[in-house]
Structures are given as structure tokens and as C-alpha cells.
Amino acid sequence: MLIHPQFDPIAIAIGPLKVHWYGLTYLAAFSLFYLLATARAAKPPFVDRGWTRQMVEDLLFFGVLGVVLGGRLGYVLFYKPSYYLSHPAEIAALWQGGMAFHGGLLGVISAMLLYAWRQKRPFFEIADLVAPCVPIGLAAGRIGNFINGELWGRAADPSLPWAMVFPQSGSMEPRHPSQLYQFGMEGVLLFVLLWWYARKPRQQGAVAAAFMFGYGCFRFIAEYFREPDSFLGLLALNMSMGQWLCVPMIVLGALFWVMAKKDAFRSRDRKA
Template identity: 70%
Template sequence: MLMHPRFDPVAISLGPVQIHWYGLTYLAAFALFLWLASLRVKQPAFAQAGWTRRDVEDLLFWGVVGVIVGGRLGYALFYKPGHYAANPLEVLALWKGGMSFHGGLLGVIAAMALYARSRGRPFLQVTDLIAPCVPTGLAAGRIGNFINGELWGRAADASLPWAMVFPQSGSDVPRHPSQLYQFALEGLLLFVLLWLYARGRRATGQVSGAFLVGYGVLRFVAEYFREPDGFLGLLALNMSMGQWLCVPMVAAGAWLWLRATRRTH
């Protein structure tokens, strides 16, 4: 049985300025997106459509705004609607934590829709471009969760070689290091599968649909090892909020993929 090392959340201190590990993982996520998307626009389908490195930089800016705004609003609406309805100004208190991936995804979708409209580009062409570049950012975020000792897993058998005690949980119960499971599944595995899939000639919308299905399925599985939010617990059918939010995501992705596929026949 392992013990979480309880990393110092501050990675670098420069006088009064403190740089947190979680902030560095966000920077890593943005840098990886910039690199991968720059490779994507060199592929024939996007190069012929006139995509450039400057477009990638603009997409990153729009995406960052979408992640922050959507992630925070999603957390408030999906997880603590009553609390934030009574304390609306706390939605702005980002330093207190609380971000939702599904909310961030909706924020990015909205941002990409605005970007596509402003540039006169097909919306699904934009999302197909960025979809394979997203999982590495998710992987970086899960490393940040592990360093912070947050979003720990459910109780595990003490005989499990990698079972880990998270003192931050307030108990000495051995748990699944679910942050690392999510790093491996919705981060690395999803990236490899999507990157390979997107290298072939795909109908517009297929890559976007594959991302939604892939993330939704892998996150659904990982949720069985992740401790549900204490203030919510398990919901109907013994499913967590994260799992319930994955259901429409998978359905939308399957519909999008099938719709794109039928258009090619």
C-alpha cells in the first residue's frame, strides 16, 4: 500500500510570486495543443483549406476563454446550483477551485462556433482540427489533480499493489489513484486512438464524433474508480454525476459520426 507523497502545491517561489504546479500543467496543456494543432494544419486536408499557424494561435486563445468560462459555469450549474444561486459572485472566485470538464467542453464548443462564424469556416471542420489535440491537455490536467491530491479514487483492496492512501481525504483508507487512471485512459489512450484515426481521410464530423464517443466511454469507465463528489454521492442507477454527463456526450458523438458517415455513401 502506497502513501500519496503530498507534493508542495507551489512549484516555484520567486519572492512574493508563487507558481503552482496546477498552473504549470495548464501551461503544458496549452503548449501541447499549440504543437499538435500546428502539425494538424500541415496535413493535406487542412493545408488545402488555407489553415495556418496563425489560425492555431487564434484557436488557442478562443479555446482558453471557452475552457475557463465554460468550466466554471458548468461546475456551478451541474454540481452546486443551489450554492451558487445563493452566492452568484462566488462564480468569479476561480482561486477557490471548482471546474467541470463537461462545462469546459460546452464552453469550447461555443467558442469554436463563434470562431468559425467570424472566420467563415465550417464549424465541424474547426472541431475536427482540434479534437485530436485535446486529450494531451486532459492528461496534463490529471497530473495536476494527482499532484494536488484531489479527486482521489474509491476505496481499493489493500492488496492492490498501487492502492494509495490520500491523507487529503481525511482517512487512511487505501484508494485507487483514479487521477492516474484518467491520465492513462482519457489522456494518453484517447490521444493515440484519435491521432491515428484522424490521420486517414475522414468525412467532416467523423473525428469530432469519435472524440465525443471515445472520451465519454473512457470517462464513464474511469468514474467507477473515482470517489463521487461528497455533496452529491451516487445518483440514479448508482451512477455518478460524471457518468450521467457522459451519456448525452456519447449519444451526441455517435449521432454525429453516423451522420457524417452516411453523407459519404
């Protein structure tokens, strides 16, 4: 079995300035989003609707705020509400770690709603532009988790060729490298599928709905291999918090996709 390489979490140190690998993966995620979204904005149907590089840059600014604020508040509210209720001063202590994807998703949705209102554009037009550009950034984030040796997997059969020991877990028990599973499924694979699906014009809202459904399904599966948070454990029906948070994503994703296929969102835009 393998042993986690125990990477130094600090990528660059210049005097008191320290740049962490995890921060660099966030930078990579935002950079990849910008490149991909710019490429999508330059093609139909978005270029026909007046999308420009400047608009993508503005959208990215809103999105970064949504990811950071939403991810942090999501972790506070979904995972440790009682702790942060007793230690409110630590809510803003991002350097201590603690971000939640589902909170970040809600933050990004809020940011897109604000951007849609300011630009007077349909929300699902913006969501369809954004959705295929997100998974590859999520993949970068999972690489950051792996480098940090965090969010390790559940116990694995020692005969599994890629079973890995994470000394950070406090034991020498072989585990699933669940960060890499998530990198592959909700990152690379979801990106390939969504980019392929979005290569042709679709009904408004269909691509965004496919992202919600696809991410929810892949994350739900990956959670079976990821060690639940020690302070939560497994919840009802032996499901983790991550799985329970994926259920509404899967249901809403499927519902929105059906509605999009009926052109429901475009019809509402015309009425507006």
C-alpha cells in the same frame, strides 16, 4: 500499499508570486495543443483549405476563454448551483478551485462556433482539427489533480499493488489512484487512438464524433473508480454526476459519427 507523496502544490515561489503546479499543467495543456494543432494544420486536408499558424493561434485564444469560462460555469451549474446562488460573488473566485470538464467542453464548443462564424468556416472542419489535440492536454490536467491530491478514487482492496492512501481524504483507507486512471484512459490512450484515426482524411465530423464517443466511454468507466463528490454522492441508477454527463456525449458521439460517415455534415456545408 502506497501513500500519496503530498506534493507541495506551489511549484515556484518568488516573494509574493506563487505559481502552482496545477497552473503549469494548464500551461502545458495549451502549449501541447498549439504544437499538435499547428502540425495538423500544415497537413491535408487542412493546409489545402487554407489553414495557417496564425489561424491556430487565434483559435487557441478562443479555446482558452472557452475552457476557463465554460469549465467554471459548468462547475457552478452542474455541481453546486444552490451554493453559488447563495454566494454569487464566489463564482469568479477561480483560485478557490472548481472546474468541470463537461462545462469546459461546452465552452470550447461555443468558442469554436464563434470562431467558425467569424471565419465563415464549417464548424466540423474546426472540430476535426481540434479533437485529436485535446486528450494529451487532459492528461496534463490529471497529473495536476494527482499532484494536488484531489479527486481521489474509491476504496480499493489493500492487496491491490497500486492502492494508495490519500491523507487529504480524511482517512488512511487505501484508494484507487483514479487521477492516474483518467490520465491513462481519457488522456494518453484516447490521444493515441484519435491521432491514429485522424492520420488519414475522414468524412467531415468523423474525428470530432470519435472524440466525443471515446471520451464519454473512457470517462464513464473511470468514474466507477473515482470517489463521487461528497456533496452529491451517487445519483439515479447509482451513477455519478460525471457518468450522467457522459451519457449524452456517448449518444451524440455515436449519432454524429454515423451522420459523418454518410457525409451529412459536408452536404450541409455545400448547401450553405
